[in-house]
Amino acid sequence: MNRSATVALTALAPISWGSTYTVASELLPPDRPLFTGVMRALPAGLLLIALSRTLPKGAWWWKSAVLGALNIGAFFPLLFLSAYRLPGGVAAVLGSAGPLFVVGLAALLLGERAQLKTVLAAVTGAFGVSMVVLTADARLDLVGIAAGVVSSASMAAGTVMTKRWGRPEGVGPLAMTGWQLTAGGLVIIPIAALVEGAPPALDGKAFLGYGYMMLINTGIAYWLWFRGIGQLTATSVTLLGPLSPLTAAVIGWSALGQALSPVQLVGMAIAFGATVAGQLFAGRAQQGKPSREVVRSFSSAEGNAHNVSMDLTGEPVRR
Structure with a gap:
């Protein structure tokens, strides 16, 4: 499969994550974001492990736990804390800073040279997103801002560490996805129990919503995302x-x-243009590099892609 087709398939993941807010607000129980995080991650992870019939071995038990905690277990609670304490637009802009964290950590830990054009594409994309989601009366909250920044940094660290560690010989993205989702879901369970208490009663709409979140929004989307990073650089994928x-x-x-x-429409055009430009820059930079930099590499980068699906009114996100 050529690079363009790989990018196109990988892009389906963040497109799917963009539906999170609508599904959560229309179908799921209110004010249960951590329970929703568990329902997204743990069942999907266990299903993928069952399909792959592969469990971690040796050091990959603790490596999967670390990656699952960074990419899912820490990211989800911090993301929802940010979403609850900030308007959706502010939280989304903080999430869109994820590529900048990835660029910096990739240069430090992976030796990927940070190109000025790539950095400018990431900054321009974040600027375009801010035009779409920010409102003039957006209030700021230091705890919410800190949670949003740390959640992006957590996902960026998970992205780069997964790239650095690669994956075990003979293990595909399906199994690696299952390991990380399961580990992340297990991390969230005690936090959800402590903060939210017993699980809520679920009706038909909730089962439909959680089914979509588990299968499409998490299982398939993460698999596509991780499969893409197995063939692309971490920076290239996070720029989506x-x-x-x-x-x-x-x-x-x-x-x-x-x-x-009109301002939001212009912002959408800028953000989309920056996304396309970022892929062109990353594709040119990747040409001629040794294949070992892209073979058997894998990452979890929902940090920026998932961002915070927001309502356009600037109100806090209630998932």
């Missing part, structure tokens, strides 16, 4: 992140009746 808030904006306009102003 703005597609998540852009998708959320389009869904909010088409399905929830939320209006898009």
Whole structure:
């Protein structure tokens, strides 16, 4: 499969994550974000492990636990804390800073030279997202801002460490996805029990919503994302992140009746253009590099791609 096709398939992951807010707000129990995180990660992880019939061996038990904690277990609670304490737009902009963390850590830990064009593409993408989601009266909260920044940094660290460690010989992205989702879900369970108490009663809509979140929004989406990073650089894939808030904006306009102003439309064009430019720059930079930099590499980068699916009114996200 050529690079363009790989990028296109990988892009389906952040596009799927852009539906998170709509599904959560329309179908799932309110004010249970951590329970939702468990329901997204743990069942999907166990299902993928069952399909792959592969368990970690040796050092990969603790490596999977570390990666699952960084990519899922720490990311989800911090993400939701940020979403609850900040307007959705502010939280989304903090999430869109993820590629900058990845660029810096990749240069430090992977030896990937940070190109100015790539950094500018990441900054431009974040600027375009800010035009789409920020409102003039957006309030700031230091705890929420700290949670948003740390959640992006956690995912960036998970992305780079997974790239650095690669994956065991003979183990594919399906098994690696299952290991990380399961580990991350197990990390969230005690936090959810402590903060939210017993699980809520679920109706038909909730089962439908959780089914979608588990299978499409998490299982398939993460598998596509990880499969893409097995063939692309971590920086290249994380630059697809703005597609998540852009998708959320389009869904909010088409399905929830939320209006898009001319400024927001311009912001969407800027963010999308930066995403395309970032892929072109990353593709040129990847040409001619030794194949060992991209073979058997894998990453979890929902940090930026998942961002925070937001409502366009600037109100805090209630998932």
